[in-house]
Structures are given as C-alpha cells and as structure tokens.
Amino acid sequence: MTRVLWLxxxxxxxxxxxxxxxTAGTDLTDGVAAIDGWSLANKPIETPTLGSTFETKIPGADEADDSSLTFYEDQTADTIEELLTKDVTGFMVMLRKGDVPGSRSMDVFPVRVGSRSAQYSVDNEAAKFVVNFxxxxxxxxxxxxxPAAPTTERPATK
Known part of the structure; x- marks a missing residue:
C-alpha cells in the first residue's frame, strides 16, 4: 500500500x-527492497532539582534518524541511479496508506543524497544498491x- 515518491x-x-x-514525481515504490530510518526522535534535556532524587526531563531538539533506501538493481534501466546521485537534493515523499486523497498519511522529507553504493553478495538473492540520505x-x-485531478470524461451521447 505504501507509495514512495521522489520529487x-x-x-x-x-x-x-x-x-x-x-504526479510529476518519480514513483520509486516497485524498486524499493528495504527502508531504514525515516523517523524523528527527540533528545530530552535533563532538568534535575536539588529537592528531589527523581531526575526530570523536558523535550529537547528533534533529530532525524539516519535514513536509507535499498533498491533492486534493474538490468535494463538506470532511472533510480540517474535520479539519486551523490549530493542531489529533493524530497522523499512517503504515502503511508497509499495514494488516498484526503488521508493525513503523507510524510515529506527534504533530503540530500549522501552516498549510493552497490551491495555485493555471493548469496542467491537479487542484486541491490543502497542510497543514504x-x-x-x-x-x-x-x-x-x-485531491486527485478531476477527470475530463465526456457524458455519453445517444
């Protein structure tokens, strides 16, 4: 159900x-073999007091986890490799419930590609590469x- 788009x-x-x-973005969904990261975490700040042995905390800075996508190699096309070159910037869009207009399930990550590397293996598995963001x-x-684009269907004529 989840859709992964590059804008x-x-x-x-x-x-x-x-x-x-x-619609103009590139749908990467079918090439994705694995997803890692793509979440936020908060680094709480400790706020101890002299009058208690309990150490309290308050929310601190938010930070993003290290994030990557692993893709299957395509024997005939280099579309993903050409899009996601080192240092390219853009937006990774995750539609968690699929492309369901009105659903509040879209996450948009402004990103920069840090690296792209092949994943070599002697195991009996599909060839893959990892892109770190x-x-x-x-x-x-x-x-x-x-919302979805309105359709331009003509009414049936008799």
Missing part, C-alpha cells in the same frame, strides 16, 4: 506538494494527500 522540487515553502507535483530540514508529517 525534485516542491514550490510551497512549507514543503507540502500539490497533486501536480506528486541526510534529512536537511524538519520533515512534514501527517500532511493531507491532495
């Missing part, structure tokens, strides 16, 4: 893509998926 640009400063931007700004979480 080179998003016009909105808040990083929420339009339907046209989603740095999340460069605070991700947008739980955004509403924009």
């Amino acid at each position: 080179a640009k998003i016009a909105d400063a808040s990083h929420v893509p339009t339907r046209a931007e989603l 740095s999340i460069t700004e605070k991700p947008v979480q739980d955004a509403a998926i924009p």
